[in-house]
Amino acid sequence: MIKTENLIKTVSTSEGELQILQPTNFSVEEGQSIAIVGSSGSGKSTLLGLLAGLDTASSGEIWLDGAPLHALDEEARAQLRGEKVGFIFQSFMLVPSLTALENIMLPAEITGLSNPKIRALEVLKQVGVAHRAGHYPNQLSGGEQQRVAIARAFITQPKILFADEPTGNLDAKNSDNVESLLFELNKQSNTTLVLVTHDPELALKCDRQLSMNAGVLEEVTV
Numbered sequence: 734m735i736k737t738e739n740l741i742k743t744v745s746t747s748e749g750e751l752q753i754l755q756p757t758n759f760s761v762e763e764g765q766s767i768a769i770v771g772s773s774g775s776g777k778s779t780l781l782g783l784l785a786g787l788d789t790a791s792s793g794e795i796w797l798d799g800a801p802l803h804a805l806d807e808e809a810r811a812q813l814r815g816e817k818v819g820f821i822f823q824s825f826m827l828v829p830s831l832t833a834l835e836n837i838m839l840p841a842e843i844t845g846l847s848n849p850k851i852r853a854l855e856v857l858k859q860v861g862v863a864h865r866a867g868h869y870p871n872q873l874s875g876g877e878q879q880r881v882a883i884a885r886a887f888i889t890q891p892k893i894l895f896a897d898e899p900t901g902n903l904d905a906k907n908s909d910n911v912e913s914l915l916f917e918l919n920k921q922s923n924t925t926l927v928l929v930t931h932d933p934e935l936a937l938k939c940d941r942q943l944s945m946n947a948g949v950l951e952e953v954t955v
Contacts, residue, residue: 734761734762734797734892734893734925735760735761735784735795735796735797735925736760737757737759737760737784737793737795737796738758738793739756739792739794740754740756740758740783740790740792740794741754741755741756741791741793742754742776742780742783742788742790742948743791743886753948754779754780754783754946755841755949756793757780757793757950758928759950759952761925763892763925764921764925765941766922766927766928766939766941767924767926767927767928767941767942768928768929768930768936768942768943769781769928769929769930769943769944769950770930770933770936770943770953771944771945771946772777772931772946775946775947775948776945776947776950778897779918780950781895781897781927781929783795784797784802785814785818786805786814786818788808790791796862797813797818797893798817798892801896809870813955815840815843815844816844817892817894818891818892818893818894819840819880819884819886819893819894819896819924820894820895821882821883821894821896821899821915822896822897823897823898823900823902825870825878825879825881827878827882828870829869831833831837831870832868832869833865833866833867833869833881834853834854834857834866834867836870836882836885837857837881837884837885837888838888841853841889842886844889846888849888852888853884853888854866856884856887856888857878857884857888859884860880860918861888862877862880862881862884864927865877874912875902875904876903876904876906876907876911879903879922880911881901882922883899883911883914887918887922890922890924891924891945892925893924893927894919894924894925894926894927895927895928896915896926896928896930897928897929897953899912899930899936900912900930901930901931911932912935912938919930941953
């Protein structure tokens, strides 16, 4: 489902070129869940952005479900994301002016999914916050906001789900609930899950763990 070949990311600084992602080669099978762990500044979020097509590599190749992401322009990358990719962010990234239901409907409407409201109500019920459908983000708790964000990510039934510190802003109880929900939906949908986390317990719940250190990605043997 995901494959990279000699993926490199270099940025220009006042002191010259800085290679923040060393040559990276790895693959992820359909339906697998993998965790990318590492300290802040190690390059893991950079890698996630490249895999999701939100950033472009300096060199190398990325394949998503057989599509050459590295060879696509921004418009084609956006179309690929809309068709195959879902996102969950640490900061929830809900639209403040839209209700929970409207936030979930948004990607479905953009991609032209039929009956977006019916589907949104279904996933809202799945994540356990159907009673909050008409509430705005500032009327929801952190755990409820992340549940809405998860529902929004799953409404288009993406083949690949990227999650960047999905429980980073939650307390222990809400973290456990959101983690259980995330993996439950992942298995139901056979979605390929790639998440970045500082939480070793969350990482251990994934099928595989990869460690990023100074731009070098390595498989972790558990």
